[in-house]
Amino acid sequence: MQDLATKHTEVSLKAFGVMLTKAAVLWSKTFQVLRRKLNQNNQFKDEDTNGVYVPNPDDYPTFPPLPPRDFFQDPIKQFDKVAARKFGAPQGEYEDKPLYALYRFYEFVALDSVTNYRNCLEAFWRKKTWPVHEIPDPQDPDPERYAFLAGCTYLIVRAFNARVTLGLDRQMPALLIPEEAEMLRNRPDHLRTYERVPEWAEKAHPLKELLVVPTHEGGVLAGKEDKRADHDFLDKGILLWTPHISFT
Template sequence: MSTKSSLFWSKVRQALRRNHNDQVEVEEEQEEDVYIPQPDDYPTFPPLPPRDLFQDPTHHFNKIAARKFGGPQGEYEDKPLYALYRFYEFVVLDNVTNYRNCLEAFWRQKGWPVDGIPDPEDPDPERYAFLAGCTFLMARAFNARVKLGLDRNMPSLLIPEEAEALRNRPHHLRNYEKVPEWAEKVAPLEELLVVPTHEGEVLTGKEDKRADPDFLDKGILLWTPHIFFT
């Protein structure tokens, strides 16, 4: 083999080694970039009871905000019960923006009637009562929209004539929501659960006009949430 030929193949081998090394580095970088889910990326199911959540609201909200998934690990499809528990957490923490977002997201799930939410059969009495109260909030929020002529089954875009027809539809033909039977049957708490606002304010008592009536029926003193959205 001539000197020129040897030099040429030496350069080729060097170039191949460089390409191989570059490819190894790229593959190593890609492996480093591969996302591996961590336990904290998923919600704990069921979540903490109300008292535990509002004892340190900032800490718990930061943990919730850091999640990457809406359901527990191993679940790949969202369900009404997971959505209810997410809503529950934000109502307990009095995080208005997020519980309103939860309501709107639930509204858009056309196959999720409020009265179709399964019974969580939650073993914690206070959390169970709070979950029941949350279904009353959902029904009230959605029915306020139905009263305006809106419908969960309507398309996202309407021509003016369609919108007018919905507004003029008789009320007995509208799809008003109902709370689940299990929520109506949940017994009120024996000891009143007093839930503070995100600023730590508490209501004066059951006679306070700002108290939510449906939660009071479940033995929970809670400032009526801002549940109405457009």
């Protein structure tokens, strides 16, 4: 009889312990929600007493952005500015466009921010109605930035065509059953949709003075003969460490 009472007590204590654990988890989740809500309220309070978002120029990209050399002067400061933005298009624009995406990609390549320029590539890939060759001519007045933009289109094409070679397609759905994936891999090469660079990028003149692009750590390549240099950028007069453009 005593053993039965002891077991009953142990079961009750375990049940009580489980109840306390669940209560603690619930309180923790509630506290996190309340804290996030409080932070949001404080953020809006700083911007507008009525809780309405007030546009801040720092939340939007400038168009066109800085020339390449300006990014090299203080890359940490410039990256912080780019990363702090809330929107991808200039203030007053409510629809993303291929040219805006190209300029965003340019900024992250110039800053050698690998994760971010890969994310830009993936986002562009998913824009099924944005063929690379149809990216409009930016007619950028800055020769170095214009040449850099042209080089960026070559990077996009190379990244996309590497995926096409594997059997992937920008028009395919996000999820594929194994049979569909196998069919795409076995598709004849002439039926695959390969990308190509815009005509304006092909015609973009190389820079007269070599533009040397440092890495995010401040390193630079030895010269044009360095095997690590990106050949498409070299054709535009830019010495750039070949970016890691593969993305999943």
